[in-house]
Amino acid sequence: MNPTVARLTLRGLLGRRRGILLLVVPALLLLVSAIAAGSSGDKHDLTVRILGQLGLGTLLPILGLIVGTGAIATEIDDGSIVYLLAKPLPRWKIVATKLVVAVGTTWAFAAVPTLLAGLLLYGTRDGLALGYTVAALVSGAAYSALFLLLGVVTRHAVVAGLAYALVWESLIGNFVEGARTLSVQQWGLSVGRAVAGDGAITAHVGLGVAVPLLLVVTAAATVLAAVRLAGLTLAAEE
Template sequence: MPTMTSERTTAPAHGRVSFVRTALVLMRLAWARTGSWLLIAGIVVLLLLPMLFSLIFASRGALSGDPVDFLLARYDTIVSGLATPLIALLLGTSAFSAEIDDGTLLYLVTTTTPRWWIVSARLLFASLLTGVLASVSVIGAGFIAVGWSDPEGVVSAFAVAVFYGGVTYAALFTMLALITRRSLVIGLIYVLFWEGALSDTFQAIRFLSVRKWMTAIAEPMIEGGGDSVGPSATYALVAAAVVVAITVYIGGRRLDEPRMGKIGS
């Protein structure tokens, strides 16, 4: 008597999304979209600017004054107030802006990659690169000014602080790129006026200023520091975490397929 055998049919299995591989692909794509010679030239100028001031300081010898005062002033105004936010602005806005214009972003959101992970990978690329470059600028300027010595821990403190600031600024400007097509202009106005003039004029704005958050991170690591009026290091860390979380959430919502036409509008 013939036996009936049941054949089990299985649907083709689709592998799970590899978040690590996807992140690497997205970061390589982000570099391809941002690695233009003009952007690289702008970043190099920003990196070399504090080193140029240190070179002038070192060339004057004893006439230059206290190296601690010099480093504190240059790190606060040039690195924290100018170089770090502008590097983050260039890296945080360029990738999404270019992909919105040429339609690459529309292709990305049709894949199985979660939209929040697309934003996270872009943020990881911009934040790590900004943080590393800003820290290199701090260390380079410090080495030119005082050699291998680190008076009162100023160099190491600001190297950590600007890395933190690079991550926070990158999150802020990545979110801005997903909200408006004028992210570069708005970000530049924000850096020059809000972080520059207003945060130094009005005390309350210090609690909403990434530049002042960087100072709060650096001060406890400097000998004799940590007594200035403004946000604490704990406040700065929590505020940065909130900015990153909001960026990932809003970015994921903006990349939602039915809302694609509103991205960058």
């Protein structure tokens, strides 16, 4: 991990415009949770709907998209990446550093608010808050790697990421049974289910499938991003 690259990446992610967007996501989740906490009804079902469907199913992919693409796509679009690539740094180290910053930022703005929202809604019962927090941690890492890769391979990373997050994850992944196996959300829920109490969280993918897929997708996206970034270097030199 390179401290200079990390500092520049974090500064870009927490800039005025993107920083406001990052604050909106956890603020919305906490606001909805605060309002719902005072309502009557089945608290378990309410918590599952808010943390699972709203938090993990919609807000987390969007936040991962903002962070993952923002970690590198902006520099590629405005051409400033050339100055970074001119430094005597291995391309894999640039990608790895940006990924670490992206994952850390996603965790700070997604996993921590998820824990707070879960405690607000349901306390520590059934390990529900902890389960969804762990689900947000592992899913957030995978989303960060995938969207970082999109930021390297296409100039339309935001559009492609939104299509994946909103169409595949939120729509197809929730309602088409066969598609759930290829859903980062379902992989995260599977890990969260293993952490929480029996039956507290519902997941449609087994833990033995979810964990290897999370590891493979995260690692593969990181390697492909590094390879692609090396190609951009060659193109610039030519």
